Amino acid sequence: MNATDNAFILICSALVMFMTPGLALFYGGLVRNKNVLSTLMHSFVLLGLASIVWAVIGYSLSFGTDFGGIIGGFDFAFLNNVGPGVENSPAGNLPHLTFMIFQCMFAVITPALISGAFAERIKFSGFMIFTTLWIIFVYSPMCHWVWGGGWMGEMGALDFAGGAVVHMSSAAAALACAIMLGKRKGHGREAFIPHNLPMTILGAGILWFGWFGFNAGSALAADGLAANAFVTTHMATAAGLLSWIAAEWLHGGKATTLGAASGAVAGLVAITPAAGFVTPMPAIIIGLGAGVICYGGIMLKNRFGYDDALDVVGIHGVGGTWGALATGVFASVNAEGLLAGHANQLWIQFVSVVATWVFCFIMTAILFKIVDALVGMRPSEEDEVRGLDVSQHSETGYQL
Amino acid sequence: MNATDNAFILICSALVMFMTPGLALFYGGLVRNKNVLSTLMHSFVLLGLASIVWAVIGYSLSFGTDFGGIIGGFDFAFLNNVGPGVENSPAGNLPHLTFMIFQCMFAVITPALISGAFAERIKFSGFMIFTTLWIIFVYSPMCHWVWGGGWMGEMGALDFAGGAVVHMSSAAAALACAIMLGKRKGHGREAFIPHNLPMTILGAGILWFGWFGFNAGSALAADGLAANAFVTTHMATAAGLLSWIAAEWLHGGKATTLGAASGAVAGLVAITPAAGFVTPMPAIIIGLGAGVICYGGIMLKNRFGYDDALDVVGIHGVGGTWGALATGVFASVNAEGLLAGHANQLWIQFVSVVATWVFCFIMTAILFKIVDALVGMRPSEEDEVRGLDVSQHSETGYQL
Amino acid sequence: MNATDNAFILICSALVMFMTPGLALFYGGLVRNKNVLSTLMHSFVLLGLASIVWAVIGYSLSFGTDFGGIIGGFDFAFLNNVGPGVENSPAGNLPHLTFMIFQCMFAVITPALISGAFAERIKFSGFMIFTTLWIIFVYSPMCHWVWGGGWMGEMGALDFAGGAVVHMSSAAAALACAIMLGKRKGHGREAFIPHNLPMTILGAGILWFGWFGFNAGSALAADGLAANAFVTTHMATAAGLLSWIAAEWLHGGKATTLGAASGAVAGLVAITPAAGFVTPMPAIIIGLGAGVICYGGIMLKNRFGYDDALDVVGIHGVGGTWGALATGVFASVNAEGLLAGHANQLWIQFVSVVATWVFCFIMTAILFKIVDALVGMRPSEEDEVRGLDVSQHSETGYQL
Amino acid sequence: MKKIEVITRTFKLDDVKIALTDLGVKGMTVTEVKGFGRQGGHKEVYRGAEYQVDFVPKIKIELVVEDERVAELVDAVRDAAFTGNVGDGKIFVSPMDEVVRIRTGETGDEAI
Amino acid sequence: MKKIEVITRTFKLDDVKIALTDLGVKGMTVTEVKGFGRQGGHKEVYRGAEYQVDFVPKIKIELVVEDERVAELVDAVRDAAFTGNVGDGKIFVSPMDEVVRIRTGETGDEAI
Amino acid sequence: MKKIEVITRTFKLDDVKIALTDLGVKGMTVTEVKGFGRQGGHKEVYRGAEYQVDFVPKIKIELVVEDERVAELVDAVRDAAFTGNVGDGKIFVSPMDEVVRIRTGETGDEAI
């Protein structure tokens, strides 16, 4: 065991854990007052639910002995054979428990990301069951495919910290959910204005902070690669922030704070698959692209008419896809992309993108149907109008 | 000196420090609007006050040369003999200053925990004097007994990161304060509803994040034990969150966000004494127990009629006690509990629990009486009705 | 490369990054409702803008090959020659990228500090251009002078983590901006009351937390010096908090939460230049001094009649100056100050203080004039009265 | 002149505003209020303690109009705010002696 | 019909509501307001700058009632809101020409 | 007795309050409201979606006064609230039947 790497990855795990409350705030500020707690809860409760599902079965399906490149076995179920030493650890330098908990934090935030799509109109009971199934049947396979010895990683797809596993998967799920759940009541007639933008800015700040653990930690060691991933992450995010507000400024006449926060997240998303494979200047290009492309991405929902409440598809889907493809273009560290003469890498990336979208979309739709049949996914109209805080949780956010 | 351990514990110290602003928010969101600043202040000001008391005398009383197992000497007063090298350091791998500052953060948050009990009805001057005395006469002895070479540690009581030192001690103090201060004006007639639950959720998120430093850092090294403590902490917290909302759901029909936050804190409290002594699956059991038991614990105040405003007794007292006993049951790492065939350990834990409650309750009651006689602990009725923000601090929280 | 130091400084970099959202909240809570987003944005957008400017040119000007002690060359422009190995790294133990990104975070927060002076009355376009120029023409030279091999460092001026580079420079700029921009409309007639003090307290908590990365990280290694800087930082901050509220209590009759937050920041500022050069007890003295002196410092604006909206001069200017001089008095670690018999050090400190104030004030005034001529710095009266959130960003902070 | 006061659902604000401006109304004033009525409230639970909340968020729209326009405007408001469910709210009409426009000093119908 | 307006202490809201519903009142509307009066305000201090705050949080309860119930209800409100200390507030009674229930179109006493 | 209602700019609250207290007014009640009028609103944009916000923050000041003081007070308010720009707001005067001071039970002019 390498104590330095252990220290580094434990701290990184804490940072990634902190992203989920950060996401809760990021999303929570964007909804209306009457749904703030429900939206916070969709993220916060996953720190509980997803962690336990991960310990019980998810980790094992992801990193247990590979079956045909498709799924892991049950060897690590209930954290069996996962100890404080390096035995069985997928990362030989790290205690197995350290590797497991770092990955756990990814399994927590990924389903939380989806919740932006169905915000303000989902039953809490349905949400809990759906998410449990989703971690088992969508997240764990995806994670296995890419990082657990599955076919996508074997094919040579590059995904440093989760462009496919985290962002495209959640965005594909978000799209399915948004379509199947239908639009929020009043959509198109009432103004759905963020109720607390400072909360969203704080959330974005926490996300940025925690994302250093996400991306630099994905080096799984405190080496030069971690330093590189740290820097590319920061620079792409900075660039995404700037290019989004520049696009707004040119397009609508004003740079907005929500645009700055959104652009930063777009940059973070886009650099995620690339962080360890590109150098800082290409990272800036990826970030600049992310800001503009995702600004376009959020317009898609108006075009296609689904109600992706908090733009999961527009930011994580479009940004993650852009990042995955850009990795195939700009990769030059420990891998070689198009510009380094390997067009093939771009093709591999393309295949992984398509496979991810298709698999996650279809599986999510199936799970959604099942849970909808079991307990119902959408609250009654009256419950939705009163707000989910009161109707689902018997609470209200503020008494100011 | 081990540089890796030093790096790890310094970062852990920062994480523990961050818990106190987190606690401020956790508590601050639960009170009424007119007391939000006062409640924030009760935690925030201790970052100043408790740190200085610690440097001047508290650290020395806790970790100075032992006198009869009861208290430490004055050798480290004013941080004398506490330097950047390992000389005199209770942890030979760490600079003495590093060990001291890590412990300092515990001395800050412990008295801050008490403040939940007397929220909304205490004079600031009384609070300041009381807390100073409490650190010297209650916290420092407790800390010495358990970690500084005192009788409780010698007896073999297991307390990995402060079940007795931090949680039971503050809860016993909370109980004494709540009883002696009496109920808030309007208690039982007016609705005391949390004024800002998103603030409380954020606080819970920060607490969870910082608690990794608290528990994993208590390994005092970046080793497998730290990894184990990190994982048990996370899993117990996750389990506590889930079992609290499950209990609510069954009992009252709804899972609440405040319940999720409370259950998480209950899990964190309960795993604190156990984190380095149990493996992850028992940690989940401890967490599941904590959520349910503390949910019951918060009902005690209605039964016994004291006004423990923010449920310090119900969560930290009940949860800490449960965790201390559970450590005696489940210990299997570097110690052996009931299930490993050592019933005696459970008995030792029981003795330490009783001693902690009795000592801290009585000492707190004495200090309270003294300060009450000196400057008075309760503000005038008019001051309480106007709110402590205006009456104690000449400020108001919001101009929204 | 030293992996432990790399791990430590990467985490410290993340902590310093987090200070900027913290500062955004600290400032954001102090303005009026209608300017909250604009104020948050002044900090948040710099995470984007300043980082890119730093990568493109700022880092190179600061740490590139020295020209006459005045400025660095273009060798590191566009992060050329800045790689994941230690080649060219100013810190031989760290990957060059790690050193660069740690410094980057300082270049982000320094201009953000200035924004407290012109809050509530600046055009966003003017702000963006001004800040870009300021990083290039003020921050980068200052940074080079002190840490990049320039004359101030060569002269022997002690500035551990940025008393001159960060705090005095931004305060001098703040003073120039406050004077040249003029007072806010309604100044002296309307009450300018903080709209959300809990936000400010949270911001102060985050600043304190992140500042451990700032100061301990400035040791550039996870050694005893880092431990010392960590402890002096914490103790001075604690002392600053206490002495500010003590001063208030004696002066106005009440200790305020804003006072506690302000005193903590004053302590943080004052210890910044000294953190690695003094031992903990002198650090407490520096902190005690900071609280009282800065409490006096904020009164200066009334005396001299400039509208330094959020007291950048009073806290960062006065506190930074006090800290720089106190370093010359109390230095005893790796340097010797007045009390160690080297009066000369105090003289050197004094020269560096004067040079910093004069250079930064004049350069800022020039840049301000230029940008004011180009695009105008002050919004129309109507825009200012409506609030910058609506007029500059087409958003409002809250829909509560 | 008369004052028309409308208490209705918050999300009906825009509809009512449009109905009124369509009829040429040039000004109105809106307040966020909490209503108690037949509609009933809801239960809230904080750490096991139940509270009955009887007040529902509503908005109050006030406008002062010429006497002769009252009937027409009341009808327009009714149409715009109507959903048919309990909680639609009330329209109150009360007398108004005088109106002054601060900017011009105009009074009476001129000032509306 | 008359409108009764009560301005009183915020924590008296529940007591007043109960007193009114006990007498059969079916609806009322509440607004958070700030009151200036004999009660006086307080001082606030931000970074050494003192501000005198003259306004105290109060609530306003409005209800429209049948003419003949005014006296009885005013008495009930007075009893419920009374503490005897400065700042208890005021009850205002003013004329009301017409009431319409949006949901049903009922008018007059029927609509209350 | 009459009720004077003033709707004006938020930052004029202090000026109006001082003008009134200078004339011996002992009490008033203030509400934060949103005004729609000739002044016009502004545009807001969230992730590319534009919203027109027609309502502007205003304050409403209500005070009940003796009949004979109305003219004088309305003039004082007008002076204090006047800026000359669109959006200065309105003063409304309406009849008031009765006033009761909760603390003392006084009624009529005594209770003001």
Ligand SMILES: Nc1ncnc2c1ncn2[C@@H]1O[C@H](COP(=O)(O)OP(=O)(O)O)[C@@H](O)[C@H]1O
């Ligand atoms: N007598 C009344 N005086 C003042 N406001 C009333 C009165 N009755 C009802 N309201 C207001 O009208 C709202 C709607 O009334 P409610 O009885 O719930 O439904 P409906 O108007 O459909 O009968 C209430 O929430 C309250 O704000």
Ligand SMILES: Nc1ncnc2c1ncn2[C@@H]1O[C@H](COP(=O)(O)OP(=O)(O)O)[C@@H](O)[C@H]1O
């Ligand atoms: N003339 C008035 N017009 C309108 N509101 C008033 C008037 N006088 C008092 N109020 C309101 O009544 C509240 C209580 O009045 P105050 O003079 O403080 O106490 P009391 O009613 O016990 O004499 C004030 O805060 C204000 O909101």
Ligand SMILES: Nc1ncnc2c1ncn2[C@@H]1O[C@H](COP(=O)(O)OP(=O)(O)O)[C@@H](O)[C@H]1O
């Ligand atoms: N007829 C009306 N009834 C009620 N309130 C009105 C009316 N007309 C205007 N107001 C209020 O007065 C405010 C100022 O009116 P506006 O037309 O903008 O400017 P001005 O009063 O200078 O003509 C509005 O924002 C609104 O709150």
